[in-house]
Amino acid sequence: MFKPITIKDIAQALELSPSTVSRALSDSYEINEETKKRILEYAEKHNYRRNPIASSLRQGRSYSIGVIVCEVANSFFSQAIDGIESVAYGKGYHVIISQSHDSYEREVVNIQHLANRAVDGLLISMSAETKDFSHIINLHDQGLPIVFFDRIIDTFDTHTVTTNNREGAKKATQSLIDRGFKKIAHLANAPHLSITSERLEGYEEALRQNGIALEESLIRYCHHGGRIQQEVEEAVRYFLALPEKPEAIFVASDRLSMGCLSAYNNLAPKDRHPAVAGFSNSDVLDLLQSDFTCVHQPAFEMGRMAMELLIQLIESKYPVYDFDNVVLETELISR
Known part of the structure; x- marks a missing residue:
C-alpha cells in the first residue's frame, strides 16, 4: 500500500526536528540556507507533497x-x-x-x-x-x-x-435579415434565465430596426433548456405546423442549437429546413447544417x-x- 512521505519522516532521516523541516518547506527566514537546501533536496528526491487536508485544517481553508x-x-x-x-x-x-x-x-x-x-x-x-x-x-x-x-x-x-447577450442576439438576427429573411422565429431558453430575456431583447431590437413586426406566435420557450430533446422537437413540430412557416430561426443557446438542427433533420426533409443562426461554441454544428451562423462567446x-x-x-x-x-x-x- 502506498504511503506518502511525511514531515516526520524527513525530520527523522535528517536528524532534525519536525518544526525545523516544516519551516524550511515553508521557506521560512528562520532556517539557514544550508539546512533549508538539505531539506528541500531530500523532500524532492523522495517525492514529498504537502498534505492538503492537514494544511486546510491549520489555515481554515x-x-x-x-x-x-x-x-x-x-x-x-x-x-x-x-x-x-x-x-x-x-x-x-x-x-x-x-x-x-x-x-x-x-x-x-x-x-x-x-x-x-x-x-x-x-x-x-x-x-x-x-x-x-x-x-x-x-x-x-x-x-x-x-x-x-x-x-x-x-x-x-x-x-x-x-457576455453581451443582447448585442450577440441582435447580430445573429440581423445576419438572417441581411440574407433576405423576414419571417424569423425565435427558439428561446427557460423564460426566467438572465440570458433568455437579454437575448430576446436583441432579437426584438433587430426586427424593430428593420421594420419587421414582432409575432409572438413565432417565439417558443424551452423550459428545460434543451435537457429533454422531446421539448425541442415539440417546438420544431410547432414551427412546421404553422400555416406560414418561419423562413429562419434564431436559437438562444448552444444546447438548443444542437437540438433544433437535430430535430429538423429527424422531422422534415432538407428543403423544408429554415436558415438557422444561434449561440454556439461548438465546431460540429456545421456538420448538421453547413450554413449555420453562430454567435461565439469568449x-x-x-x-x-x-x-x-x-x-x-x-x-x-x-x-x-x-x-x-x-x-x-x-x-x-x-x-
Whole structure:
C-alpha cells in the first residue's frame, strides 16, 4: 500500500526536528540556507507533497473551488472550465466540477454537497429549471464567496461575468435579415434565465430596426433548456405546423442549437429546413447544417475572469462591498 512521505519522516532521516523541516518547506527566514537546501533536496528526491487536508485544517481553508455548470459536454462550458482551471491551479486551488444537467433538484444537491466538502468558494452558472434560489442565498448569507458566470441572478450583490447577450442576439438576427429573411422565429431558453430575456431583447431590437413586426406566435420557450430533446422537437413540430412557416430561426443557446438542427433533420426533409443562426461554441454544428451562423462567446476568458474574481473574494482580508459586473463581447461567425 502506498504511503506518502511525511514531515516526520524527513525530520527523522535528517536528524532534525519536525518544526525545523516544516519551516524550511515553508521557506521560512528562520532556517539557514544550508539546512533549508538539505531539506528541500531530500523532500524532492523522495517525492514529498504537502498534505492538503492537514494544511486546510491549520489555515481554515480547503484550497478547493466548486464549479456548477449544466453539462461539461457542452462546448461553451468545457471551454469556460479550461479558463477556470488556467487560473485556479496556478494559484494553488483545486477545482471540483459538478453538473446540474439543467435540473433544479440536482443543482440543489450538488451545491449542498460542495458546501459540505468545505470548498472555499463557488462558481455558478444557473440551471434552466431553477426558480427558487434559497439554496444559494443561504450559503451566501453564511459567508461563502460566490461568483456567477453566463447565467446569473441578481438576488444579492457579488461579482458576475457575462457576455453581451443582447448585442450577440441582435447580430445573429440581423445576419438572417441581411440574407433576405423576414419571417424569423425565435427558439428561446427557460423564460426566467438572465440570458433568455437579454437575448430576446436583441432579437426584438433587430426586427424593430428593420421594420419587421414582432409575432409572438413565432417565439417558443424551452423550459428545460434543451435537457429533454422531446421539448425541442415539440417546438420544431410547432414551427412546421404553422400555416406560414418561419423562413429562419434564431436559437438562444448552444444546447438548443444542437437540438433544433437535430430535430429538423429527424422531422422534415432538407428543403423544408429554415436558415438557422444561434449561440454556439461548438465546431460540429456545421456538420448538421453547413450554413449555420453562430454567435461565439469568449468562454475561456469568461471562466478565467470569474475565477480571478472569486479568488479575490476568498483572499480579501476585508469585507468586499464593490463588485464587478463584467460584460464580454461576442463574435458572429458566418459560414
